[in-house]
Amino acid sequence: MTAGNPPASGSTSGSGVALPHILGPIRPRPRMTEAKLFALVALTLLVGRVSLSLTERGTFELADARGLGVYLGVLLAAHVAQVLAGRRSDQVLLPTVGLLGGISLLLMQRLPQDLVTLDVAGSTLGLGDVQLLWLCLAIVGATTIGLVVRSDRWLRRYKYTWAVVGIILLLLTFVFGSEVAGQRLTLRIGPFSGQPSELLKVILVIFLAGYLSENRPLLIEQDTRLGPFRLPPLAYLAPMLAMWAIALGVVVVQRDLGAALLFFAVFLALAYAATGRLSLVVIGLVLFLAGSTVMAQMFDHVRDRINIWIDPFADPLGAGYQIVQSLHAFARGGLLGTGLGAGLPTVGGRLPIPEIHTDFPLAALGEELGLVGVVAILGCFLVIVQRGLRIGAAAADDFRAILATGLALVIGVQAFIIAAGNLKVLPLTGVTLPFISYGGSSLLANAIVIGLLLALSDRGVEPPPAPSPVGRDGWRARRRLRSRRRLGAA
Amino acid sequence: MLATSSRRRPLGRTIVHVAIVIALLFGVLAGAGGYWSVVMAPELVRSPYDPAVIAASRTVPRGRILDREGRTLARNETDADGELYRVYRGPAISHVVGYASTRFGRAGLERAYDAELSGLAGDPVGDVFRKFRSDPFDPKDLVLTIDYELQRAAVEALGDFRGAVVMLDPSTGEVLALASTPTYDASAIADPLTAEAAFGALQTDASEPLLPRATLGRYVPGSVFKIVTAIAGLGSDAITPETTFEEQPAAEEEGLLVDGFRIQDGHHPATGDLALDLAGATEVSCNIWYALSGLQTGGEALIQYAERLGFGSPIPFDLPTATSQVTNGNGDGPGGFVDDVELANAAYGQAETFVTPLQMALVASTIANGGELLRPYLVTDIISQGGSRREIDGASLGRVIDEADAAAISAGMVEAVEGELGQQFTAGARIPGVLTAGKSGTAELGGSGEPHSWFIGFAPADQPRIAIAVLVEQGGRGGEAAAPIAGRLMAAYLEGLE
Numbered sequence: 001m002t003a004g005n006p007p008a009s010g011s012t013s014g015s016g017v018a019l020p021h022i023l024g025p026i027r028p029r030p031r032m033t034e035a036k037l038f039a040l041v042a043l044t045l046l047v048g049r050v051s052l053s054l055t056e057r058g059t060f061e062l063a064d065a066r067g068l069g070v071y072l073g074v075l076l077a078a079h080v081a082q083v084l085a086g087r088r089s090d091q092v093l094l095p096t097v098g099l100l101g102g103i104s105l106l107l108m109q110r111l112p113q114d115l116v117t118l119d120v121a122g123s124t125l126g127l128g129d130v131q132l133l134w135l136c137l138a139i140v141g142a143t144t145i146g147l148v149v150r151s152d153r154w155l156r157r158y159k160y161t162w163a164v165v166g167i168i169l170l171l172l173t174f175v176f177g178s179e180v181a182g183q184r185l186t187l188r189i190g191p192f193s194g195q196p197s198e199l200l201k202v203i204l205v206i207f208l209a210g211y212l213s214e215n216r217p218l219l220i221e222q223d224t225r226l227g228p229f230r231l232p233p234l235a236y237l238a239p240m241l242a243m244w245a246i247a248l249g250v251v252v253v254q255r256d257l258g259a260a261l262l263f264f265a266v267f268l269a270l271a272y273a274a275t276g277r278l279s280l281v282v283i284g285l286v287l288f289l290a291g292s293t294v295m296a297q298m299f300d301h302v303r304d305r306i307n308i309w310i311d312p313f314a315d316p317l318g319a320g321y322q323i324v325q326s327l328h329a330f331a332r333g334g335l336l337g338t339g340l341g342a343g344l345p346t347v348g349g350r351l352p353i354p355e356i357h358t359d360f361p362l363a364a365l366g367e368e369l370g371l372v373g374v375v376a377i378l379g380c381f382l383v384i385v386q387r388g389l390r391i392g393a394a395a396a397d398d399f400r401a402i403l404a405t406g407l408a409l410v411i412g413v414q415a416f417i418i419a420a421g422n423l424k425v426l427p428l429t430g431v432t433l434p435f436i437s438y439g440g441s442s443l444l445a446n447a448i449v450i451g452l453l454l455a456l457s458d459r460g461v462e463p464p465p466a467p468s469p470v471g472r473d474g475w476r477a478r479r480r481l482r483s484r485r486r487l488g489a490a
Numbered sequence: 491m492l493a494t495s496s497r498r499r500p501l502g503r504t505i506v507h508v509a510i511v512i513a514l515l516f517g518v519l520a521g522a523g524g525y526w527s528v529v530m531a532p533e534l535v536r537s538p539y540d541p542a543v544i545a546a547s548r549t550v551p552r553g554r555i556l557d558r559e560g561r562t563l564a565r566n567e568t569d570a571d572g573e574l575y576r577v578y579r580g581p582a583i584s585h586v587v588g589y590a591s592t593r594f595g596r597a598g599l600e601r602a603y604d605a606e607l608s609g610l611a612g613d614p615v616g617d618v619f620r621k622f623r624s625d626p627f628d629p630k631d632l633v634l635t636i637d638y639e640l641q642r643a644a645v646e647a648l649g650d651f652r653g654a655v656v657m658l659d660p661s662t663g664e665v666l667a668l669a670s671t672p673t674y675d676a677s678a679i680a681d682p683l684t685a686e687a688a689f690g691a692l693q694t695d696a697s698e699p700l701l702p703r704a705t706l707g708r709y710v711p712g713s714v715f716k717i718v719t720a721i722a723g724l725g726s727d728a729i730t731p732e733t734t735f736e737e738q739p740a741a742e743e744e745g746l747l748v749d750g751f752r753i754q755d756g757h758h759p760a761t762g763d764l765a766l767d768l769a770g771a772t773e774v775s776c777n778i779w780y781a782l783s784g785l786q787t788g789g790e791a792l793i794q795y796a797e798r799l800g801f802g803s804p805i806p807f808d809l810p811t812a813t814s815q816v817t818n819g820n821g822d823g824p825g826g827f828v829d830d831v832e833l834a835n836a837a838y839g840q841a842e843t844f845v846t847p848l849q850m851a852l853v854a855s856t857i858a859n860g861g862e863l864l865r866p867y868l869v870t871d872i873i874s875q876g877g878s879r880r881e882i883d884g885a886s887l888g889r890v891i892d893e894a895d896a897a898a899i900s901a902g903m904v905e906a907v908e909g910e911l912g913q914q915f916t917a918g919a920r921i922p923g924v925l926t927a928g929k930s931g932t933a934e935l936g937g938s939g940e941p942h943s944w945f946i947g948f949a950p951a952d953q954p955r956i957a958i959a960v961l962v963e964q965g966g967r968g969g970e971a972a973a974p975i976a977g978r979l980m981a982a983y984l985e986g987l988e
Contacts, residue, residue: 269508269511272504272507272508273501273504273505273507274501274504275504276503276504316537316539317539324539325541327526327534328534328535328539328542330526330527330531331527331530331531331533331535331540332535332540332542333527334528334531344541344542344545352541370527371523371524371527371528374523374527375520375523378519378523381516382512385509385512386509386513389505389508389509389512392501392505393501393502393505398501401502401505402501405501405508409508409512412516416515416516419519420518420519420522423519423522423526424526425519
């Protein structure tokens, strides 16, 4: 129905003819906001490090700040690289991430170092050093992506390829995943291991941005009536059901309630953002509730999680132990906290909260930095989300808008899910607190998110392709264009 | 055509909606943080499950526990490794003070007042500045209402029987003695060297020495429950002190038929054809009169007045208490009784009625106090090391019946101990030279075992200074086992006052 009148420009740029983007002469451009924020971050973290040393040993020596010095050096390098490259990208994101990462570094330096060890070149690195390594890689990674990615064609054009990659990742985890504590989260191939769901969430957002932006007009303008609801055409709801199935699959296969919740929530939010249809959200929530109810009936681990959530104090030394200990940590912290390093040490050689470095960093920080610190950390996440959404709202086209929104939401919703789990607002699920939890997969995946947001925010990137015809007819039109181009090339 | 449609809005607006939702969600998180870190914090930081509390117990000296005369009931000693452990005055006090053990946790007041004793309890304002202090702990001493010598006398009076004694000052609610037997040596549990063996042996002991029978034991009350029935009857004006039932003397021989169930009376042939009133029925413990009273009062009023006395929910107390009940409450009749048979049997304490000794002591104490129920309490002062002192006073839990009704019941209870016929049952409770009020109970358990022996009462009847409940498990008739114990203990206490 639209084949007769394709937009005039569709034939020239809709296909994304690959003009190599030539970098102009490099013209350094100061980033004063970022510089000031970085200075503030550095000052805050140095004060924190001194306070930590004074609490732990009573004195502060420069050697204590070596790890932090390396980290701040990497942040400085990231800033300088962007200045030299003359980028006009967002100036708040990196300092905010830098602050969260720095807090993470101080926390990991303060926890027992033998929680995680890594043998490198004959010497053994402890928790703090390993996390420092990942943090530096993450900052470098985010900055590099922000600098190098100047075009979104590779994301935009291959969305179904990305979807296939995601599904393959999921299947690989199912087949080769090793089970830890009843969850099958870790994929181990040769010497490499990682948590695929961290990468999967980025891939999911890219796919959704492609799908939703391409089909947005149809999703908005055609109605199917279903009782009181006005829905998009049923055929276009299929991806929604597929998403729902994938989320449930993640629960069943990986036993990963947190990732499933994250995927589904981000999907619903993006579907709403793209279409403005509240009915999608309502139906999604109904599906979610139905799915959870059935899951709770069928699977013991789901039911246990929910029961523990409802009343952890029923079994404070058994099933409810982690969450009860987490709440005690918040309570011990009170309004102002005990101070960095002054929280409860190990009790009888054991951590007060098992898995504190991956699942409960917020509780640990709640004890040492108090309610004030927790609210500040939550505020940092909110800043990241709002910057991401701003980038989305200001984006040049639908794809970039939805992509930026999705990337921001991935961080925000994930932070919400685990913080809510720590605070008994939601059942506890094992997702990481972005930029704060220990772990390479999480840090690197979230670095990719920040890197893409930086790239999207850059006012110097390649302009998006002009709108192309949509839907089935659009697909035909595009195929015609492609074959014509191939003929021409031949 | 698509691009121009009015319904296709730019994305900015929906993104703002998303932003608002996310901000609200994070607001919820901040609220939850405030709830746990500030609102719930004072309660959580004193919980025995808080590892800080557990850690503190190893290094911070706990506050002492003293009785009303200043005798030390619990103190600290240091073992060979320099770790602190608790030493207690003697087994007689174990069910009150409990124990604090690094291995086996805490019980009794050591558990209930753990935050105060270990010094973690503070005020919300002080807690904010606690982190600036070098010693964040402020252990406090507890002063109890218990008289240790009376407590020890109560345990000795029970001897080898399993049972409980509760003694209260009826005018304040102070608990003077709270004894349960068998008891145990709390010091052996607290001492790291003997803890393992001692605790293991106590846990497997069939006589359940770790069970505080006075507060957590639930027993068939038998005739001592008649006082509750009298309270409900008089309180609801269903009966008066002069009420008589013409069916009563007629049924003495053959028993009273209620819906086909025959209620047999106790043995009091001396009353002959006399229709008994409240005092007479209480003196001879007439089952038939009380069954008829209960039926006339009705299930609803009986339950209502029992609940005013503390039945139906745990008694507010320093230690955990079991809930006393009049009925299972799953019947269709008024008050939850199954039928009139259950109601009639409950009226003299032989149906699905289960009570704690503490609850029955409160019944006696309420009559002694002119019908007003006072909150029982064990801790009277909490003293910080700095000398500041928090005093805890008695509190009323509400008036149950008016003074005239209480006086009428009191008169009946005096007859039950001092009356010509009453003496035949409960002579043991008499205190030479002191007018004593009381009621014995013989709780039939079914089967061939000896019944539980009960006595509740107070003295002097005209100006009560002491109220008591005594339970002797399978001690036989109430007048034979429980009443003499009560008499001796009340006499000892009143002597000590002079």
